[in-house]
Amino acid sequence: MSRNYHLSYLDVKRNFRNTSNVPKARKTGERDHVDSFLEEIGADLPPDLDLTVEGIVDRIGGINRRIKRMHDETLDQLGLTVSDWHVLTALRWAGKPYRRKAGELARRADLTSGAMTSRLDALEKEGLVRRLRDPADRRSVLVELTENGRKKHEQTMGIQAQKEALLAEALTDREKEQLNALLRRVMVTLEDRYPGKHD
Structure with a gap:
């Protein structure tokens, strides 16, 4: 349902x-x-x-x-929006030099072109990303994660990891493994019938 x-x-x-x-x-x-x-x-x-x-x-x-x-x-x-986080994450997981074409980045962050422009303006103003011309296609724009952007992403992940540790406080290591295995079985069952947009 x-x-x-x-x-x-x-x-x-x-x-x-x-x-x-x-x-x-x-x-x-x-x-x-x-x-x-x-x-x-x-x-x-x-x-x-x-x-x-x-x-x-x-x-x-x-x-x-x-x-x-x-x-x-x-x-x-940390002064970020959810859309900011999606943009930074999509760039971080692109691997060095942490760069993607603007159109691809919008798709991965699930943003319209207008919303992407707005977020990039804000993130660039904060020094977290920079926009570059694609040397292979001067009509295209590349978006690159700056060093400050990478540090902000890692800082966010670190704080969130500390909070997520609360999930496992009541479980032993063995119970965490068992819970992971059970949830994996449920996910495998559901993924074929209800595939996720970004899975």
Whole structure:
């Protein structure tokens, strides 16, 4: 189901209060808001609705929202927008000399040409990128990551990595490996049916 449909469907499920056949957390300390939600919606739902699957979906969605919040906080702290980050990342992963054609960069950053021009103006003003003429095609513009831009990208990744470490605080090394393996299996199943735009 789509994200918007899923959210509205959850609102409908919150109207149910029968708590039979709902899996309980093993310990009070292990409960999260999803456990409480599943207990609220109960069993008066379509028989083909698997509450265990609902728990997985709701937890993945909740984790994703919190990761996005972490990332937004990091970017705001460093004075970057999400689009700025996409541009810097696309250049950084181009490899030395960290340069791409403006059109290719816009596609990779998922920006229109107008939005790309606006972001490049701002990033160039901050000294994070520079625009160059393509020696192979004078009609084309190359965008290159400056040394300051590379440092800003690495600084952002470092701060974000510290925040993302919170994800694993409750897990042992073995549990992290197991979780990675399970999530990989889910991704492999979904990728063929619902390929990501930038996967």
